Every structure is written in structure tokens, then in C-alpha cells.
Amino acid sequence: MSAGEPLTAKKLAATIVSAIVIMLIVMFACSLVGPRVISFKAVFSPAGPVEAINPDYEIFVHVRLPRIILACLVGAALACSGVVFQALLRNPLADPYILGISSGAGLGAIVAVISGLNWTLWGRSPIAVFAFVGALGTVWLVWFIGRTTGRSNVTGLLLAGVVVNAFFSAVIMFLTSVAKSQDVHSTIFWLMGNMTEEDFFVLWVGAGSVLAGIVGLFYISPQLNALSFGADDARSMGVNTARTQMIAFAIAAAITAVAVSLSGLVGFVGLVVPHGVRLVFGPDHRQLLPVSAVAGAIFLVAADTLARTVVAPAQLPVGVVTAIVGGPFFLILLVKYTRRVGWLGK
Amino acid sequence: MSIIEVSDLSFGYSEAEVLQGLSFKVEQGCFLAIAGPNGAGKSTLLNLLSGILRPKAGTIRIAGAAIESYSVEALAEKIAVVRQEFVPVFGFSVIETVLMARTPYFGRMGFESKTDREIVRLALEATDTAQFSSRRVASLSGGERQRVFIARALAQNTAILLLDEPTSFLDLKHQVDIYDVLKAAQLEKGKTIVLVTHDINLAAQYADEILLLGVGRSYHIGPVDDILKTSRIEKVFSVKGFTGRVRNQSFFLPLGKFAKDRGAAQMPMQPRKSNPDNFPC
Structure with a gap:
């Protein structure tokens, strides 16, 4: 470089x-780390009698691998969307989340909980489905309001995002205060970032x-x-x-909505990873986008590994770890590279 | 041959008319300066000429075809635009910024060809910016930065350059540097330059023609010496002053309420033979 x-x-x-x-090295290393440390050799060694269960294999394939794949795709989606x-x-x-995706997803999730719906769509719970729809619907609403202030009015779009965010947050607070406490608790926990997904079909659809x-x-x-x-x-x-903005907004909103519906709201990745990559590799989007995707994946896999190990057997919401780890990491990058090329590479 | 033809052009924001019944032509290879008081519609006219705004009435023809008939990509092959002093948010380097002018010509994988690189190299040389091509645009001085944006406009390889007050925040030396670069582009590469400015004296030195937009929707266009008349400038800008000539160049000296009028009456309207720079101020 x-x-x-x-x-x-x-x-x-x-x-x-x-x-x-x-990224592959980090994925492999993180798949072996956890409350129970497993070895790659043990994972693929025969468990003895045919019907016997190899616990290392079960943990690797059914617990850690899907979780790591999920962290990868959510991290990549959020980092690219941030860029x-x-x-x-x-x-x-x-x-x-700047254009209201977080509040839209939150509102969708709360509505799903309060409605008491009990079905699945392609393996997804009503909370995830409603969060996805809420996220995309909110971005469309913000885009529609923002465009009325002028085709290229960035300030109008940002203000529309702030207002819709504030309004939906107020609705969420209202619904939270009238809903049953157990329902609210499960929704809030889900919204804080949840990296458990065992259905490989859902993962492959998400990854695709x-x-x-x-x-x-x-x-x-x-x-x-x-x-x-x-x-x-x-x-x-x-x-x-006009065409480029619309395509970019639509794709960024869609992949963010996919990420939110799979894992709830994981903060900081979409802000810190693009800046970190930009400081090291420069602002050219031809490089910034793919490298941010991989860096976002690495960052979230590492953060999730910490989230499931530091207070094991309990787990931290991954959003807590991304903020606690990401903040100082970003500051180190900032100090190191600002000396060399100035803030934002100036 | 007229490369820009404007006929009976009108434009307004909401109900306020900014331009009304404006007609003029710009010949290929001409340097036209657009001057006038604030609110006269100079930048609006530039935005109309660059296709950002659509006329309310009248027509704009670029190289013989109506501006509406051009796609965004096709118009960018005819017209390049340099806007007012601008600091980019992200830290693109000079060469990255100038290469962006070739974006419509990039290959399918989004990379420039050798031809694009050669065009960019020539643009950097023409604007004397090759020396800091790997520096970040935001780290440059205002004058250097404007030269980079002119290099980017040159790298578009268009026949027309539109510039909106490119020297508004620059000191005298950097203003002259920018005008020198533009004049060279006109004389050496045959570019048509259309430049909005508040500095009619500098414009008078470099431009072939001036379009003077007045409040009240009046306008005057013609060779510099025909346009720079005391009564006309006083009326258009609502300021007292006088015109004169030094070194065969017309100029206008404004006189405010507290200006020291030390011998305007003795001001030589023609330069003295012994010392043409000896201006009694």
C-alpha cells in the first residue's frame, strides 16, 4: 500500500x-475458542462406536461454525453499508442506522412481540421478519421524505432520518411501557445483538x-x-x-435489513470499520468496499468470540463488545495514521 | 462557430424570476467572463449551462444540439465544470481526484486505461500539479486545490470549461495563477472558457468578452472594452467609480463613500509613454 x-x-x-x-485464519482460530476449548484434530477424529456423539464435532459444526458464518456476513454487511x-x-x-433503520427494525420487532404472532417464514421468527420489513420500510419512508426537499439534498435526507428515528423511538417507548415485561425483555435482548443461528439454510440465504x-x-x-x-x-x-444514489441506497439498506433481521442491532461496526480501513488503505471505494467487507467480518467474528468467552458460561451482547473493543482500537488507528496522513487521510 | 447558443432563456426559483429573456452566443475557443452583482443569476446561469438546472423557458444549445438531448454521460464529454473553492470530506489524493474525470471511460472492472492515465498526466502538467500528485487534496492550499480541480476538468477532455468563481477565496498571486492556467488552456488547447467572477478587472485582463448580468434582468454582452464603461458599471453594480486603461487594459476603479479620491480628475486615460505603470493613487 x-x-x-x-x-x-x-x-x-x-x-x-x-x-x-x-479472515479465514481468524475464523478458524475463533472456532476453536470458547467456554470449551476444542482442537481441530478432535473435531474430525472418530468418536468411537458409530452411534456415539463426538462433542467437539457437535460444538464445532452446530454451534460455532454457524455463529462464525453469521458474524462474518453481518460484519461484512454493516461495514459495507457504513461505507x-x-x-x-x-x-x-x-x-x-443513520436513516432510521434501527428504530424501524426495533418498532417492527416490538410490534411482532406484542401481536403475539407464532409462525415462521423460511425459518425466521416473526420478530426477525417484522424487523426486516420495519427496517426497509423506514428507509423507504426517509428516502421519500428526503427527496421531497430536493433530488440531491443530503441535509434533507439526514433531517428526515433524524425525525423518523425520533418518532419511531417514541412509539417504541410507548409500546414498551404498555407491553408485558417478559415480552419486552426478550425483544430488547434480541435487539442488543444476537449471534445465535443454527439453520444453515437461513445462513446461506443471508450470505448469498x-x-x-x-x-x-x-x-x-x-x-x-x-x-x-x-x-x-x-x-x-x-x-x-440519481441512478447511482438510488442503487447504492437500496443495496445498503437491503443488506443492513438482512443483517438486522439475522442478528438484531449490532452497533459500531458500520462506523468504525470503514474509518479504520479508510485510514489504512485510503478512500478509494474500489478498495474500501471489499476490504471493509472482510475487515467487518473479521472484527465481528473476533468481537463475538470475546462476547461468548469473557463471562462464560454467560454471554455478553455482541454490541457491548464491539463498542468496548472498537472504540480504543479506532483511537489507536486514528492517532497512528493521523500522524502519517492526517484525519480521514487528509 | 457558436459552441454555446442561449435563446430567450428564463429561469426562476419559486415565483422569483432570476433570469429573463437572456440570449447570447459563445464562439468556440472564446473566453467569456460572466460578471454582475449578487443575486443577478450568474451561478444560476452556470448551473443551467451545465445541465444541473432546467430552463423555465427558452433554449440552450451545446455544439448545435439542445442541452436536453444530451445524456449525463454525453454532456460530460462536452462540458467540464469547476465549482467554488471546496474541501473534499474524504482524503483522496490529487491523482485519484483527477483520475475521477475519466470515470465514464473506465473499463468494466472499474479501472482506467493507459490512455486515461496519459490524459491525466497531461492535465497535471498543464496545471503544474504533477509535483504534488500523491498528496491529499485537503492538505493543499486553496490555490493548489483549485488547480487540481481545473486539472480534473481538463482531464475530461471537453471543449467547454465552466467555472463558478474559481478564485473567490484566493490571494492575488493565486488568482493570477488560475487565470494563467485557464488562458493557456484557451490558447494552447482551444478550450472555450466560461467563467463566473466578481473580479471584473482580472476578468477584463484575460477574457475576450464579458457578459454583464444586471439586477432587473438587464444584461450586456460584448468585447471587454465595449462593456467596461463607467456609466454601465456604475448602473449595474450601483457603485460610483471610473474606468480607465493601463497597459492597454481596461479597468474599473470603484469609489466608495470613504474612498480617498486623490486626483481622479488627473487620472490618465491612456498610459504615459515614459512609465506606463505610473498610476497616481
Whole structure:
């Protein structure tokens, strides 16, 4: 990596392959760590009689592997979504939840709990389904309100996000105060970040949709570079800004909604990972997006491993760990790289 | 040949008319400065010419075709725009920023070709920005930064450059540097330059023609010496002053209420032969 030099396809390919290798190593290492330390050899060694259960194999395949895959796809989705929202809103403080996705998902989840629904859709509970619908519906509402203030009005979009967020938060508080305490407790716990998922079908569908979203975002990454200079500038450089903004918003909102419906609200990943990657690799979205996806996956796998080990056999909500670990980590990066290239690579 | 033709153009925000019945032509390779008081519609006109805004009435033709007939990509092949002083939020380097001008020409995988790199290299050289090509744009001075954005506009390889007050926050030296770069682009590469400015004296030095937009929807366009008349400037800008010539260049000197009028009457309207710079101020 040489700061300031233009990116080449060869350099990008080398960076992505290196990042994926590191991710696989972290995934493998974290799958062996937990309240019960298991060894790779033990996982795949015969358990004795045919009907006997190999506990290491059971833990690895049915508990840790799905959890690690889930953390990977949620971390990748949130990090990429953060990159996109920061670019489109030209706001370093933007994160995947800035346009009201969190309150929309929360409202959806609370409504599902209060309604007492008891069915599953493709293996998902009503809470997850309603959270997904609430998240996407809120982004659409914010986008619709924001666009009425002007096609390229970023401030209008942000204000619409703040107002809708505040309104939905108030509705959540109201519903929380009238709902039964047990229902509310389970919903709040779910919203704090929940990395348990045993259904591989759900995981593969989630991973497929997140991967498709990341590929789609990569495809428009040169246009995102231009949009970082504002819609008018990008348009005068030949970028169809309306189309690019709509595609980017739709994909970022969709992958965030997928992440929220799978794991609740995991904070900090979408804010800290894009900045960390930007400080080290620069702001070019052709590199920033794929590297942030891998870095987000690594970050959340590591954070979730801490969440399930530090107070074992109990578990911490992963959002607590992402904030506690991510904050100082980000500060170290900030101090180290600000000395070299200035804040945000200036 | 006229590369820009504006006929009976009108535009307004809500109910307030900003431009009304504006008609003018810009010849290919001409340097046109657009001047006028605040609120006269200079930046609005530039946004109309760049396709950001759509006219309420009238037509704009670029290279013979109506501006509405161009796609965003096709218009970017004809017109490049440099806006007012701007600091990017994220830390793109100079070369990354200038390369963005080639975005519509990138290959399917989103990377520039050798031709794109050569065009960018020439643009950096033309604006004297190659020396800091790997530095972050945000770390540059205002003058250097504007030269980078002009380099980006040049890298679009368009026939027309539109600039909205590109020197508004710069000191005198950097203002002159920017105008020199633009004049070179006009003379050496045949670019058509349309520039919005508040500095009519600097514009008078470099531009071939001036479009003077007045409040009350009046406008005047013509060669610099025809437009820079005392009564006209006083009327358009609502300020007292006088025009003169130094080194064969027209200028306007405004005189405010407390200005020291030390011998305007003796002001030579033609430069003295012995010392053309000897201006009695």
C-alpha cells in the first residue's frame, strides 16, 4: 500500500486475497475458542462406536461454525453499508442506522412481540421478519421524505432520518411501557445483538444476499468515488447521480435489513470499520468496499468470540463488545495514521 | 462557430424570476467572463449551462444540439465544470481526484486505461500539479486545490470549461495563477472558457468578452472594452467609480463613500509613454 498512488487491478486483487486469508485464519482460530476449548484434530477424529456423539464435532459444526458464518456476513454487511452511507451523505459520522433503520427494525420487532404472532417464514421468527420489513420500510419512508426537499439534498435526507428515528423511538417507548415485561425483555435482548443461528439454510440465504449486495456495490464503486465530491460534481463528471444514489441506497439498506433481521442491532461496526480501513488503505471505494467487507467480518467474528468467552458460561451482547473493543482500537488507528496522513487521510 | 447558443432563456426559483429573456452566443475557443452583482443569476446561469438546472423557458444549445438531448454521460464529454473553492470530506489524493474525470471511460472492472492515465498526466502538467500528485487534496492550499480541480476538468477532455468563481477565496498571486492556467488552456488547447467572477478587472485582463448580468434582468454582452464603461458599471453594480486603461487594459476603479479620491480628475486615460505603470493613487 502506498498512500496517494492510484489503485491498480493487480494491487486490489492482492489486497483482497490477503484480507480473505487473514479472515479465514481468524475464523478458524475463533472456532476453536470458547467456554470449551476444542482442537481441530478432535473435531474430525472418530468418536468411537458409530452411534456415539463426538462433542467437539457437535460444538464445532452446530454451534460455532454457524455463529462464525453469521458474524462474518453481518460484519461484512454493516461495514459495507457504513461505507456507502458515509459516501452518499458525505458525512464521516454516518453509519448503517443513520436513516432510521434501527428504530424501524426495533418498532417492527416490538410490534411482532406484542401481536403475539407464532409462525415462521423460511425459518425466521416473526420478530426477525417484522424487523426486516420495519427496517426497509423506514428507509423507504426517509428516502421519500428526503427527496421531497430536493433530488440531491443530503441535509434533507439526514433531517428526515433524524425525525423518523425520533418518532419511531417514541412509539417504541410507548409500546414498551404498555407491553408485558417478559415480552419486552426478550425483544430488547434480541435487539442488543444476537449471534445465535443454527439453520444453515437461513445462513446461506443471508450470505448469498449480502455477497450479491457487496458485488453490486463494488460495481458502482467508481461512481461512489465521484459522489464523495457531491452530486453536482459527480454529475458534471458524467455520473448518473440519481441512478447511482438510488442503487447504492437500496443495496445498503437491503443488506443492513438482512443483517438486522439475522442478528438484531449490532452497533459500531458500520462506523468504525470503514474509518479504520479508510485510514489504512485510503478512500478509494474500489478498495474500501471489499476490504471493509472482510475487515467487518473479521472484527465481528473476533468481537463475538470475546462476547461468548469473557463471562462464560454467560454471554455478553455482541454490541457491548464491539463498542468496548472498537472504540480504543479506532483511537489507536486514528492517532497512528493521523500522524502519517492526517484525519480521514487528509 | 457558436459552441454555446442561449435563446430567450428564463429561469426562476419559486415565483422569483432570476433570469429573463437572456440570449447570447459563445464562439468556440472564446473566453467569456460572466460578471454582475449578487443575486443577478450568474451561478444560476452556470448551473443551467451545465445541465444541473432546467430552463423555465427558452433554449440552450451545446455544439448545435439542445442541452436536453444530451445524456449525463454525453454532456460530460462536452462540458467540464469547476465549482467554488471546496474541501473534499474524504482524503483522496490529487491523482485519484483527477483520475475521477475519466470515470465514464473506465473499463468494466472499474479501472482506467493507459490512455486515461496519459490524459491525466497531461492535465497535471498543464496545471503544474504533477509535483504534488500523491498528496491529499485537503492538505493543499486553496490555490493548489483549485488547480487540481481545473486539472480534473481538463482531464475530461471537453471543449467547454465552466467555472463558478474559481478564485473567490484566493490571494492575488493565486488568482493570477488560475487565470494563467485557464488562458493557456484557451490558447494552447482551444478550450472555450466560461467563467463566473466578481473580479471584473482580472476578468477584463484575460477574457475576450464579458457578459454583464444586471439586477432587473438587464444584461450586456460584448468585447471587454465595449462593456467596461463607467456609466454601465456604475448602473449595474450601483457603485460610483471610473474606468480607465493601463497597459492597454481596461479597468474599473470603484469609489466608495470613504474612498480617498486623490486626483481622479488627473487620472490618465491612456498610459504615459515614459512609465506606463505610473498610476497616481
